[in-house]
Amino acid sequence: MNMMSEAAVEKALDKNMSDAPLKMIGKDVSVYYGEKRALFDVNLNVRKNTVTALIGPSGCGKSTFLRTLNRMNDTIDGCRITGKITLDNADIYDPSVDVVELRARVGMVFQKPNPFPKSIYENIAYGPRIHGLAKTKADMDRIVESSLQRAGLWNEAKDRLQEPGTGLSGGQQQRLCIARAVAVSPEVILMDEPCSALDPIATAKVEELIHELRTNFTIVIVTHSMQQAARVSQRTAMFHLGNLVEENDTDKMFTNPDDQRTQDYIMGRFG
């Protein structure tokens, strides 16, 4: 694919986002932490090769929703989920679903960069190794290189692959985590406020990266920064007090939202 056609594809993707095929569908999703209800019947769809931003004030349930998409909430005691979430039309909460496979297909990047305290190489090779994605050392080297390339970290890290991943700067660590998520070739990447611990320059790099990753992956990102949502996403969903207030094309959301609460939040009147 040459530069021209890639740009053309991107342009086509940017237009008519509402027409992109649905990758994940959330239907009447409710989440309870013990007695407390955190999400109220959320209906939210994630479109293929699209960046979907989840915004809303603290405690509105956007991270909770994100973590239902790869069943990360399973690890929390007393967490219960009702409703239905599908990935390519298959219910991910069906008892027959293998969580390990699901999490390989729906990768995740966390708020705080959390590289394993191992070498940069090992950080990336870990996922492919447990899933058996590389037959030989050469295969693994290729996966590590391409993942680092995709995360825009190759040039900075290629000479120090055996050094600990924790020795990188915060921004580099977060890109390492993105490379680690990319290495198992997921279909969807979930990002939980990936830039909240980063400085503006590192943030810009990660945002640029998100933009590039969209051609190959479907991305759902939780962010506190409205500007970031506006910059990186094509679709935006606004949460408030556990309810989905509005889901719309990002352009429309930030210029002419349908819901008054969205308008108020974006204008900084609450939150």
Next chain:
Amino acid sequence: MSVTASSDLNVGVPAINWQSDDMKSRRKRRYAADRRLQAYGLVAIIFALGFLAILISSLVYTGNSAFTQSVATIEIDLSTADIDRTKLADADWRGVVRGALRAQLPGLSRSDERKYFEMFTSSGQFIVRDAVVADPSRLDGKSTFVIPLADPFDQLAKGQVNRDTPESQRRVTDQQIGMFDQLVGKGIISRPFNWALFFNADSRFPELAGLAGAISGSFWSLLVCFVISFPVGIAAAIYLEEFAPKNKLTDLIEVNINNLAAVPSVVFGLLGLAVFLGWFGMPRSAPIVGGLVLSLMTLPTLIIVTRVSLKSVPSSIREAALGVGASKHEAIFHHILPLAMPTIMTGAIISLARALGESAPLLLIGMNAFITSPPDGVFEASTALPTQIFMWADSPERGFVARTSAAILVLLGFLVLMNGIAIFLRQRFERRW
């Protein structure tokens, strides 16, 4: 809330004069309280260090003499002795030794001679026999043998017998002192380092008694203790921390583990006596039973330590592993456990150190037996360091008084060594988050 509203709140509040005498003296009192607290802490530390110093110095004072042993170095010409080379073990070694000793102080009457032979350990013949069996070439000419002095004369050599006390009140007679001085004059009495303290097993005679049996008994017991409590403790902790549902039953288990950690060790000894010796019919005094009892004692502590260190691995690592599709056991064994391991090892070593110093449970299962050879394995009867100390402390001979202190110093040495390893592991490998 607007700015004007908040400034309204200050209306009517008098201005604070930070320099008023009242304020100054108030601050002064607060600083004084700070300094008092520091002083209390300092006093407490000096107090603790002082007691430690008293303990160590009293042990060194009474125990240092046990680290040397007075010996007579005697030359024996075995080529002229009447020895059947085919039956070395059965030869008249007693006669050989006595002959050699007689040559040092010739012309004693028969009763004087008996007094003279009392000066040397009664096991001299076995020392010579074993040396010759180990090296038969000694039979071909003159060779020197080292015979330890009997305990009262060891004390005399160490200057712990007051020659001014009346003869009837000491264990050595004036005549024997005279003989001793003659031997000293001939230069055959010396006081080398007492290797026997480490390489001999227990004996009724202080000059021959050593810690080899106790050290190897302690080693085997701790080995059994480690082999059992380490994997079981880690497995239990991982289950409780990572897999067990949070309910009444697991709460009950948790409370009971904490309680078990506080149970006096003698209770575990009673349990070992009833269960391991009584029901299972395991050998008495054996390190295997000692190790089992000690592992019962260390298990609760180890489970608690392991759970705490598993808990201290940040959940972000767990999430990172699960996030790339690791299964639960992969997240635990590839990431969480390795990161927790240095802390677990530290905890394990410290609980083993505690087990090393434990005497009560071992006394109950008979590890205070009198055993004169080190055990070759976990099923042979043996003593352990703390029980050996207990036994020696009970012995009336002067030599055992010093040896008790020396054994305590050896035990303390092992404890310091183990704690040192634990500190090293912590400094070297532990991650801080």
